[in-house]
Amino acid sequence: MSQADDRNATPFELKVDSIRMVADGVAELVLVDPSGAPLRAWEPGAHIDLRLPNGLVRQYSLTSDSGDGSHYRVAVLREPNGRGGSEYIHGGLRAGDVLVCDGPRNNFAFLPAKSYRFIAGGIGITPLLQMIESAEHADVPWTLAYFGRSAASMAWANDLKARFPDHVEVRPDDIFGMPDLGTALAGIAEDELIYACGPHGLLDAIAAHLDEQARGILHVERFAPIDAEALVADRQAFKVTLDRSGIDLEVPADKSILDVMEEHGIPVVSSCREGTCGTCETAILAGSVEHRDSILSEDEKAANETMMICCSRGIGTDLVIDA
Structure with missing residues (x-):
């Protein structure tokens, strides 16, 4: 994973063009530039961070046509027990x-x-929709196993099944029971990649079903940290230098770099605060880091080029970041 493109680092405005329900508890938002200008380019798998008027920042996968710069489309699941973003x-x-x-x-x-x-x-x-469209456009073989609590809760399921009846299996739990991963993962071909997104339990079950070699072809996007307890376990205090700000900060064991930056009035955009969204990804200029996020691969963590300052921590006193 590379750092966010500098051209996309500046905040910008989007107008809500329309809102409609596309499934039980799922609202689809179409967003446009207020002046009608073309929007920034993106590729399948990308997301945007919306800064909501109630002060929250939330990340949503783009589901519209990546080749159409006239609008963005996102879908938001209502989570009554969440932190307030979807409710707003x-x-x-x-x-x-x-x-x-x-x-x-x-x-x-x-x-x-x-x-x-x-x-x-x-x-x-949501993040898989444009991947499917891209694979179809490129005439690359693909299949989709789509699981959900009920048929009524599964956004775009009927459209996908109608368009691609030979490629798509829609399996709501209230009809079929628990997801059948044995069938969904049977007969993996050479040079095939698996892209999965969904609840923590489903992603863990997919990884557990695959042997060690097959796990290398699995790509996932998570809504929750791989190990929530590891985010706060055995934390030690450390020092960090903010290169652009010219400030040295002490980060105590019970706080993150993000917390301390906010306490010092240093602006930083964040969303999940648990290492799953990538909004606070920051370049490492020097020093060693204990990576605790659920985004970077093991190779990326070993490369030590970026860190999620909401959860990952410095080791020692020589950490310097681009902030």
Whole structure:
């Protein structure tokens, strides 16, 4: 994964062109430039960060046509027990409202392959939609196994099944029971890639089903950290230098770099605060880091080029970051 493109680092405004329900509890937002100008380019797997008027920042995968710069489309699952972002969008957002946006940025890059196997759980279908369109356009073989609690809760399921009846299996739990991963992962071809997005349990079950060699072809995007307990376990205090700000900060064991930067009035955009969204990804200029995020691959962590300052931590006193 590379750092967010500098051209997409400046916040910009988006107007809510329309809102409609596309499944039980799932709202689709179409977003446009307030002046009608073309929007920033993006590639399948990308997301944008919406800065909501209630002060929250939330990340949503882009589901529109990546070749159409006239609008962005995102889908938001209502989560009554969440932290307030989805409740605001479902209950307080209206067509015509203008939001500040960051991005697009991509932590879930769609890589070339001879064939693809897509697995979605509920709202996890969102980052996969444009990957499916790209594979279809390139005439690359693909299949989709789409799981969800009920048929009514699965956005775009009927459209996908109608368009691609030979490629798509829609399996709501209330009809078929628990996801059948044995069938979904049977007969993986050479040079095939698996792209999966959905609840933590589904992604863990997919990884557990694959042997060690096959796990190397699995690409996932998570809504929750791989190990929530590891985010706060055995934390030690450390020092960090903010290169652009010219400031040295002490980061105590019970706080993150992000926390301390905010305490010092240093502006930084964040969303999940648990290492799953990539919004706070920051370049490492020097020093060693204990990576605790759920985004970077093991190779990327070993390369030590970027870190998620909401959860990852410095080792020693020589950490310097681009902030």
